[in-house]
Amino acid sequence: MKALHLKLWREIWRMKGQVFAISMVVMSGVATFILFISTMHSLDYTRSKFYRDYNFADVFVNLKRAPDSLKDKIQNIPGVRQLETRVSAQAKIDIQGFSENVTGKIVSIPDDGHPLLNRLYIRQGRLPDPFKDNEVVINETFAQAHGFKLGDQLAAVINGKWKRLTITGIALSPEFVLVMKIGAMTPDFKRFGILWMSRKAISKAYDMDGAFNDVVLSLYAGVKEGDVIRELDNMLGPYGGFGAYGRKNQMSHRLLSEEMKQLRTSSRIYPVIFICVAAFLLNVVMSRIINTQREQIAILKAFGYNDFAVGVHYAQMVIMIIAAGVVAGIAAGIWLGKMMGNMYMEFYRFPVFIYTLHPEVLIAAVSVSVLSALAGTMHSLWKAARQPPAEAMRPEAPAKYRVTLIEKTGIGPWLTQPARIIARNMERKPIRTFLSIVGIAVSCATMVSSGFFKDSVDFMVKAQYVFSQKEDMTISFIEPTSYRALYELKQTPGIHDAEAFRSVPVKLKFGHRSYKTVINGIEPEGRLHLVLDTNFQSIPLPESGILLTDYLGKILGVQVGDVLTVETLEGAKAIRQVPVVAMAKQYLGAMGYMNLNALNRLMQEGNAISGAYLVTDSPYREKLFRSFVEMPRVADVFIRQNEINNIYEVMAKSMLYFTFIAMLMACSIAFGVVYNSARISLSERSRELSSLRVLGYTRGEIAYILLGELAIITLAAIPLGFFIGYWLCAYVANALASDLFRVPLIIELKTYTIAAAVVIFSAVFSGWIVRRKLDHLDLVEVLKTKE
């Protein structure tokens, strides 16, 4: 057995280049598997631990105002374990030296110190003193985005009153692991923050003494969330309840879950691709090795090794070939996973990111790679084990060739002999040729799928901010305001154009399905804010009826022509029947659109507006913005360009990370496949190539024969790669679609170009290595021996 082991090591050492190339692919497979799964587990574990340790609530509800006395009644709802009433509010934030729109969500902390639910993790400093009304704790991302330190000050416009606040602490909360404004595409850490103030202070500022407008509660295990929510809605209805919701509709929780879903999708795609490619490469390599070792196998058997021992010997070889890749893949996976964890921590804030790698994941990674490697080589192993010694001693029958189909098309006579050699070799091993093409195509597809990420974001930004929004500033009022406000705005110097909008929170029902969202009422004939279809064509808003985001249509199961029940969650709480008149394909959110007048008719509150879209003159913009910040009835100001810039700022880093990983993966596959094919061809054909050299062919000419085949395979793989890439993107887009966003299936020419370039580069690189080997062919040595 010792001698056989020595043989193994020597052989592996001899084909170290190929072992390396295969290891790269195996490594990529194991690494991506570990990366995605372990990050998912880590995120899951970190999240549940944070939730548990800091008592994350189960049910959430906002309302207009209810007296404190209602608290006991809520507590008596069966199933409610803990309950916290709070005061929460939106505020404009004024930060010195940062003259852009910033809004904050203010949340109260009970005066006795610590909240029961959604407890704060204080990263720095302390909670506000309940006896001071000017102290505030802010969330960490907001603090970091502005470089706030303890003791720094900021101002908040609370209920129309400008108030200076001092930062006493920086905190995290399970409620705001990811801080993101509803309706935004990405988080905006600079322009949106969470502010925690003492209940006393905020109640005073908001005239909420003895009252609350926000309830969070936890449930006993096993309690049906839906029942409690129904009870709660009934109870809070008279107090302007906006409808309770569970964790799965809680913004931060929801986004984290989406992220995990994304990881799960990735963990299903990429590792599978790599493991299959690796199995294919191993198959090619092992069948070649076993072919060249026919005599050795025969001799082993003649010495008395049995079939099983021979099979085991080659199985060991397979395992040794992938062992390094598996080990390196585990290391790389952990490294990348931690790196990804750190990247997540920039968005998702936990006290600490706890990297968790379950032993099962390791076991799965190892066994999947080993088993698929063995499965990939099973056929060759079987052949090796079963060969009768005598047959193995005989030289292999000469390869049989045929005139190829390509030649039969009539171009045959024009082919040079080297071209003919290429064509016939490819056709003689059609499966291998095809699988090589698929392997390289997959690498190309991986690149396409990574570029797709950026393309789709670009497209979403274009669709959402460029083509459908002609306004450069949007203001929203604290509460519905008279249409007159629009005329005032239009008179304001610096404002070119203004259009009103009305947005109403609603619950849409159809049959037994319902969905909470907003209806956006826009001006008929409006020129600024358009509802677009997928071709960027504006969809005219009908006189009456509602237009739905197509995805919302799917959620509700409605068709154009169906009649929806609209239950408004604001004002008079009317319940109305509204026909669906159109669907618009949109990428962000799931909402309804109506003609402003129709919406107002539905609300029965006259000509009210929630805000306005503005086109402003740039020299005035800053001044206008300041005046809006100071205007008590203005709740929020959006500046389009800031939004767009932020999206790219936020995405830049993660985009870079994923492109980097995809690039590594794509290169390793392309290199693995091309290099291996080249080495195998070289080993199979070194004799032929040497003969040609003897006949006077130059190094370049024989390289053409060997590498020409690879060039053809690579070039054939690229279009197929585009196709698979497109398909992969479609799968990903489909898997990720949710009511938050739908990824448009947009792949730019540039992405295809880069993908092709990366593949060609890897191919050329491996070709170059093989070419150098080719230059050192020992002509005499080869001719001496018979094959």
Add this chain to the structure above:
Amino acid sequence: MKENFFQVRDLTKVYRMGEVEVHALRGVNMELYAGELVVLLGPSGSGKSTLLNIMGGLDTATAGIVAYRGKELTQATEKELTEYRRFHVGFVFQFYNLISSLTARENVAVVTEIAANPMSPEKALDLVGLTDRLNHFPAQLSGGEQQRVAIARAISKNPTVLLCDEPTGALDSKTGILVLQALERINRELGTATAIITHNVDIAGMADRVIHLSNGKIAEVSKNKVKKSASELQW
């Protein structure tokens, strides 16, 4: 006086294998004249292949000179050697080294496509008597036929010299004779200077001159008074 194609002077070849030095050639001197047929005879390991390979530009010498028509191969660059093989010299080896993916005709075309002054593949195959095997792949040909394709391939460029290393080594005597007949015909009809390596004394009968190699040295050069035709040979 015929032109002297090859001038070999004090040719030495030492293979170094770690500590061990193998002296394959120890100062060989010889000539090869236009149109003649020379047999290099010697026991296995005597250095025949080494000598031929150096003459053919496939291997380098340790010391000494090999000049082809006055040009020193021992000083030539890789590029010049390739050109030399491409245009001037034809090889036939014990193992035919045909390209298995190409038919007989195409195997010859491999050479005619790059040569400066080739004959047609059909003519070359006709010279070796394989007119009816043009479209056969190597796997469909017998050993002797494959070797004759190899000869056709070697001579199709109209080389000035044909170097054959044990061309009958892998063949039985009957087939071997067919192959030798082909070589003889080419030497006669085209006037190609031909060197045939063999350890088979019987083959020496068909040569103009026989060079005996032994232990890396030329032991003896003999002229055949009566040159036998290949068909008269037997072993």
